[in-house]
Amino acid sequence: MSLLPLDELPTTLPSSPSSPSPTPSPVRSPSTVARLTRLTVTLLPLLLIGAWAVVDWRTVRDGAARLAGADPWWLLAGIFFTCLGWTAAACVRQGAVPERLPPGLLLASQFAAGAANHVLPASIGAHAVTLRFLQGRGIPLARATASLALYSLVKPLAKTVVLIAFLVAFPDVLRLGELVPDDLTLLLAAGALVLGPVIACLLLTVVRPLRRPALGFVRTALTEARLLHTRPSRVLPLWGGAAATPLLQGSVIASVGFSLGLPLSWAQVVLALLLASTAVGAVPAPGGIGPVDAALVFTMVAFGAPMDLATTTIVGYRVLTVWVPLLPGTLVLSALVHRKVL
Template sequence: MTLTPLDGLPGPAPDPAAPPAAPTHARAVRLAVSLLPLLLIAAWAVLDWRSLYDGVARLAAADPGWLLVAGVFTCLGWVAAACVRQGAVPERLPPGLLLASQVAAGAANHVLPASIGAHAVTLRFLQGQGIPLARGTASLALYSVVKPVAKTVVLLVFLVAFPGMLHFGDLMPDSWTLLLMAGGAAVALAATGVLMTVVPALRRPLTGLLRTALTDARVLHTRPSRYLPLWLGAAATPLLQGSVIAAVGYALGLPLSWAQVIFALLIASTAVGAVPAPGGIGPVDAAMVFTMSAFGAPVGLATATVIGYRVMTVWIPLIPGALVLSALVQRKVL
């Protein structure tokens, strides 16, 4: 016999130990967010199908051994990014999830310009690990400062180590270009100062962010387990990227040395790396072709090398990166 509550009388009280049911709309939003990376990849493939087809066709006729080497260097790039992210926060992060977050961040980075996607994924991951928003944002600021400084140090090392082989004078911008770059940096600094002075609402959060960033940077640089992966990982990043380009170039028959390819990447990314493009695609590619041709590579072969490099570092990792991103969203890591 089944007992039912009488009309107008309350039913049995809910079990307080039972977990609350997740709202249906929250599940739908999470499902949509997890599928969004795959939809963006499909849209990008439709819009840029010719470049993808040309790159895959060129790589199909290349030396598979060198392409395997390029794939290994591509994977090591994720490890270097994870090292830099770990070195930018005092707390110890779970290594496996940290590496997975950087694989996912790499996919997001190629969809949104100026590293916005990668920073958003990393910031969400840090918050999920219990790091407050202010300190997570400060770690992103430290990451953004360390990477160009480390790349400049690597560039100077190459200039000292290879003074005769690298024709640096042929690649130097003219005085007007240098003046324009200096003027742009001065305008950016002046605009930031004016905004902080004129808009009081921005002054407090920016000051707090700067104070937090300086405090964390001071703490991190007293711990070798943090500043070593921070700086070594940042210095290794351009070397790994250049090694991917060199390996792809060797697979296609590029007549340049490893040092010349690395130097070409350093010059190209330094000259136009500030242009906001998804993953640096576009401006850096054109600058790479120009720089490698200045070292003596045929323009067609330099173009094929850059296209193959983009396929190896963007298109091939994009699908697994998007799948990892979706999985992390589903597991509520992000």
């Protein structure tokens, strides 16, 4: 029996006819899945906006028809104040993080966040866009979430300060008798303010798995807030932008009202917005649409505006601040997602 040399041995064993070789199943590469996911996320805002436009088309049509006969110069001023509102939001976002963010991308992200904010309630859409933007800038998730919490806390506090300043500055011009809530409403509001922290403390006490992440988040948020308030370059945009936001929103409403002949002053319109948004701002509605609108109309009527003119002003305000920038904002949102900024 002769042995074969090593270099002449077969390198593969013959396959048995009874056991056929399995055919490899097609596996979708991770890059393909990522591309499909990004394409879906890119097109989803456009689909949502299209569905919303179909559902609320009558409001868009009626508002555009009413604005067609308004003073164009006042409407142009309203558009100007609307653009300043995005700048103020970008300033507050920058003031809530120690890192310096690119101004152009930051402003574009807030423009896109405005479109997302009108789709999801309670500012969830805007916060989600900003959270992805901050993470894309290399900010860890815990610190980015703390930034959103600081942003959400500073805005109502600054609005309350502006409201008190208006009440002190215009004690005689503004008639508040019909707007002062009764004792039962004040009691319910005070109970809600006390009940919230009590429920949070009970949850942390009873549900132990929540205790450690909640305490860690609070420590991170307090550390970030303490650091930011030692830097004037962050304190000024944070609090200045938050205080300017309701003034700019009120200026948009006043511009639309003046274009239609609303018989109210700028101070009355701004105070009406402050009171309405403070009273029903906690109701979760997309972009505050719905409850805040009804409260605005009621407040302006209490100040002496005709019902039909106040309603037309609010409809025109929503058309100017929601529907006019909605499609461009959605396109910017899709572009930021496509370019992996978000």
